[in-house]
Amino acid sequence: MSRPLQVTIAGAGIIGASLAWRLAQAGASVRLLDSGRMGGEASWAGAGMLAPSGEFDRKTLWTDLALESLDAYPDFVAELESESGASIDYRACGSLESADSPAGWERLLERSERQRQFGIACFPDGLALRYPNDALVNPRDVIQALRLACLRRGVEIVEHAAPAPLEADSSPLVIAAGAWSGALDVRWRGSPLPLPPTVPAKGYLLGYHLPPDSLGVILRRGHTYILQRSTGFTIAGSTEERIGFDRTIDPETCRLLHARAATLFPALAGRAPEECWIGFRPATASGEIALGRLADSPVWLAYGHYRNGILMAPATARRLAAEIAA
Numbered sequence: 027m028s029r030p031l032q033v034t035i036a037g038a039g040i041i042g043a044s045l046a047w048r049l050a051q052a053g054a055s056v057r058l059l060d061s062g063r064m065g066g067e068a069s070w071a072g073a074g075m076l077a078p079s080g081e082f083d084r085k086t087l088w089t090d091l092a093l094e095s096l097d098a099y100p101d102f103v104a105e106l107e108s109e110s111g112a113s114i115d116y117r118a119c120g121s122l123e124s125a126d127s128p129a130g131w132e133r134l135l136e137r138s139e140r141q142r143q144f145g146i147a148c149f150p151d152g153l154a155l156r157y158p159n160d161a162l163v164n165p166r167d168v169i170q171a172l173r174l175a176c177l178r179r180g181v182e183i184v185e186h187a188a189p190a191p192l193e194a195d196s197s198p199l200v201i202a203a204g205a206w207s208g209a210l211d212v213r214w215r216g217s218p219l220p221l222p223p224t225v226p227a228k229g230y231l232l233g234y235h236l237p238p239d240s241l242g243v244i245l246r247r248g249h250t251y252i253l254q255r256s257t258g259f260t261i262a263g264s265t266e267e268r269i270g271f272d273r274t275i276d277p278e279t280c281r282l283l284h285a286r287a288a289t290l291f292p293a294l295a296g297r298a299p300e301e302c303w304i305g306f307r308p309a310t311a312s313g314e315i316a317l318g319r320l321a322d323s324p325v326w327l328a329y330g331h332y333r334n335g336i337l338m339a340p341a342t343a344r345r346l347a348a349e350i351a352a
């Protein structure tokens with residue numbers, strides 16, 4: 027009998043953990059390492075919009091991955107719930123995007139024309155555009171379910187792993203350490219392997235405890251969005267700063283974000299957010315997603331999903347697992 031494929035994955039966010047689960051399903055023996063807590067960084071912070079409509083206006087690798095993932099999400103969630111026994115708050119609720127000026131509205135209409143050509147459905151609805159296929163998931167539920175499903179499939183999960191150089195041998199080594207990936211010390215045949223550099227893109231989110239069903243769709247306008255979990259917990263985002271791994275929470279940034287959110291969703295006016303948190307979106311310096319095998323080496327890259335890693339996890343895992351296990 028041949029030995030199962032041995033795979034090490036550095037980084038147990040939603041990308042590394044989804045891949046670990048898929049590889050274990052394919053019969054691989056998987057070691058999933060995290061220098062912190064599994065899913066404790068961007069994948070804990072993310073809002074969980076599954077909304078290619080707000081992100082893409084031309085066909086690229088990103089767009090393909092995003093649309094493939096959006097289609098795959100209902101089955102991904104159902105299978106994960108069934109394997110883990112945990113429930114995941116997922117809703118195909120659609121989104122409504124509005125503009126804050128007539129010129130902005132014209133831009134939205136033009137964008138929607140381009141988007142229709144590569145399969146993003148959209149129609150005007152009052153003073154907004156409705157994107158009926160957008161959806162929502164609670165990424166913290168996904169991480170919890172992935173932990174259980176991985177354990178049931180025999181994945182070895184090592185949290186709080188001490189930082190050490192990662193020596194690649196003949197077995198696949200996957201780099202899925204989000205915003206930290208580019209700085210990892212990875213060696214092969216005794217030499218350091220240069221990895222595509224990453225940049226942390228810090229973002230704030232605010233949370234409000236509202237009654238369940240008080241907001242049905244995702245609301246978006248410019249850089250502001252509001253969404254609601256099934257419990258009624260309502261999230262407003264966001265901001266972006268490229269200032270390194272600075273975990274400070276600035277009250278003034280929260281105040282300005284709250285003011286934008288209350289303009290978009292007046293139910294938030296006159297109340298203060300109960301929670302505020304930040305996370306580091308994994309951007310790459312080039313702006314390209316780092317996905318696939320690093321030339322002629324046993325090292326695979328799975329990072330740089332930037333604002334869409336929650337959305338893109340199912341398709342990323344499915345594609346990479348198939349390539350690695352082939």
Ligand SMILES: Cc1cc2nc3c(=O)[nH]c(=O)nc-3n(C[C@H](O)[C@H](O)[C@H](O)COP(=O)(O)OP(=O)(O)OC[C@H]3O[C@@H](n4cnc5c(N)ncnc54)[C@H](O)[C@@H]3O)c2cc1C
Nearest residue numbers: 039041061068069072073074075204229305334335336337
């Ligand atoms: C405010 C905000 C809102 C967002 N909203 C959305 C959204 O609505 N929809 C969406 O699709 N995406 C959203 N995102 C983006 C999404 O959260 C990320 O793209 C996604 O979580 C990236 O997952 P990841 O597994 O690559 O990275 P992470 O979740 O950051 O995981 C990387 C892991 O690697 C670990 N690590 C670091 N260094 C090492 C090392 N040396 N060795 C081993 N492990 C290491 C870290 O501890 C971490 O657990 C949002 C992000 C933010 C910050």
